[in-house]
Amino acid sequence: MHFELREEQQQFQDTVLRFARDELAAGALERAHDPNYPWDVSRKMADMGLMGLCLPESDGGQGGSLMDAVIAIQAVASACPRSADVIQAGNFGPVRVFAAYGSPWQKERYLKPILAGEALISVGMSEPEAGSAVTELRTSATPDGDGYRINGSKVFTTHAPYAAVILCYVRFGPGVDGIGSVLIDTKSEGFRYGKVTQFMSGEEWRQLYFDNVYVPPEMVVLKDGGFRRQIAGFNVERLGNAARSIALARYCFEQAKSWALQRKQFGKRIAEFQGIQWKFAEMKIKLDAAQLLLYQAACRADAGFPSAEDTAIAKHACNQWGFEIANESLQILGGAGYSQDLLLEYCLRRCRGWMIAGGSLEILKNRIAESVLGKFRS
Numbered sequence: 001m002h003f004e005l006r007e008e009q010q011q012f013q014d015t016v017l018r019f020a021r022d023e024l025a026a027g028a029l030e031r032a033h034d035p036n037y038p039w040d041v042s043r044k045m046a047d048m049g050l051m052g053l054c055l056p057e058s059d060g061g062q063g064g065s066l067m068d069a070v071i072a073i074q075a076v077a078s079a080c081p082r083s084a085d086v087i088q089a090g091n092f093g094p095v096r097v098f099a100a101y102g103s104p105w106q107k108e109r110y111l112k113p114i115l116a117g118e119a120l121i122s123v124g125m126s127e128p129e130a131g132s133a134v135t136e137l138r139t140s141a142t143p144d145g146d147g148y149r150i151n152g153s154k155v156f157t158t159h160a161p162y163a164a165v166i167l168c169y170v171r172f173g174p175g176v177d178g179i180g181s182v183l184i185d186t187k188s189e190g191f192r193y194g195k196v197t198q199f200m201s202g203e204e205w206r207q208l209y210f211d212n213v214y215v216p217p218e219m220v221v222l223k224d225g226g227f228r229r230q231i232a233g234f235n236v237e238r239l240g241n242a243a244r245s246i247a248l249a250r251y252c253f254e255q256a257k258s259w260a261l262q263r264k265q266f267g268k269r270i271a272e273f274q275g276i277q278w279k280f281a282e283m284k285i286k287l288d289a290a291q292l293l294l295y296q297a298a299c300r301a302d303a304g305f306p307s308a309e310d311t312a313i314a315k316h317a318c319n320q321w322g323f324e325i326a327n328e329s330l331q332i333l334g335g336a337g338y339s340q341d342l343l344l345e346y347c348l349r350r351c352r353g354w355m356i357a358g359g360s361l362e363i364l365k366n367r368i369a370e371s372v373l374g375k376f377r378s
């Protein structure tokens with residue numbers, strides 16, 4: 001068992017860190033407060049070969065492992081927290097499920113521009129009446145000739161205002177086995193957006209409405225019975241969420257450390273107060289533990305999808321402790337930490353959202369308990 005990055009992983013981390021510090025750090029504050037998608041960063045990342053890191057080269061990816069993507073997202077986040085969203089979109093998000101199950105025709109049309117940093121794909125699972133209980137989704141796919149008519153609505157869809165296409169979970173028939181997915185081009189007739197709304201993080205989302213949208217057969221990704229395969233791929237998205245949580249927490253921790261070592265009150269550096277020292281000790285334990293659980297989940301997956309159990313444990317640790325570390329770090333900076341002149345309050349808001357997005361803490365605990373105790377069916 002080794003606890004250090006391998007030499008080539010270390011070199012890759014150094015390269016991404018250099019790029020992030022040279023190209024992204026200067027605009028980090030401005031980017032964090034801009035709700036628009038950072039397309040300039042997206043194109044730069046594509047030029048750097050940071051999109052599709054763990055997708056096969058035959059799909060236009062880099063043929064690497066999930067660990068490579070974790071290393072990249074965390075290195076970018078350490079210099080520019082907002083830019084880590086671009087690594088998420090190009091490596092961990094719906095792009096990964098799409099690349100696994102999409103047809104050659106679908107990939108030619110949509111994957112190429114995504115990996116070039118010029119387009120986005122969003123995943124539409126959550127609905128007004130189906131959040132944690134996602135298998136209760138109602139958006140329907142009804143046969144019409146060779147294709148399908150889609151009716152329903154999705155909420156909270158990340159990047160939807162900027163997406164070229166939605167990987168939309170739909171119901172072909174009853175029960176969990178009736179769920180599959182289709183691609184809905186956002187230019188399709190019958191597709192419309194609701195009003196622009198913002199999360200606490202500043203990210204924009206809009207409700208999506210499908211009013212009898214026609215989906216030709218070539219836009220079907222997985223037919224009925226596809227849900228379990230899709231949700232296995234969604235574990236990658238969850239790890240990207242976990243990786244950003246702990247990376248943003250580390251960003252806050254580093255800021256708090258520098259601050260505590262120079263800020264003087266009562267004639268002493270505040271790092272000299274035991275009350276502050278213990279905060280750092282507790283944060284360090286949480287940072288290391290969460291990081292190891294994240295690496296464990298990613299390493300065990302290698303080029304495949306991480307297991308549901310490993311993912312739930314890693315995501316819970318990173319989300320819960322990431323939020324706590326960001327919060328304590330902000331406290332150490334006092335009023336400066338609470339100010340929008342620094343990025344700590346932004347990181348705290350983002351970490352708060354990841355405790356809900358992609359499976360809330362409670363749902364993760366249900367999944368972990370299921371592994372420990374077995375599944376109870378009522």
Ligand SMILES: Cc1cc2nc3c(=O)[nH]c(=O)nc-3n(C[C@H](O)[C@H](O)[C@H](O)COP(=O)(O)OP(=O)(O)OC[C@H]3O[C@@H](n4cnc5c(N)ncnc54)[C@H](O)[C@@H]3O)c2cc1C
Nearest residue numbers: 123124125126131132156157158353356357358359360362
């Ligand atoms: C920042 C952000 C980005 C998101 N991006 C996307 C996206 O791109 N695509 C998408 O489809 N969705 C997205 N979502 C939606 C997200 O997946 C849902 O918010 C999440 O699944 C929870 O659903 P809900 O909000 O409807 O809460 P609910 O399911 O209504 O839950 C409310 C509360 O009850 C708890 N709860 C529910 N069931 C149980 C249970 N069995 N046991 C214990 N507690 C329970 C929950 O943990 C939560 O605290 C995003 C959400 C956020 C915040």
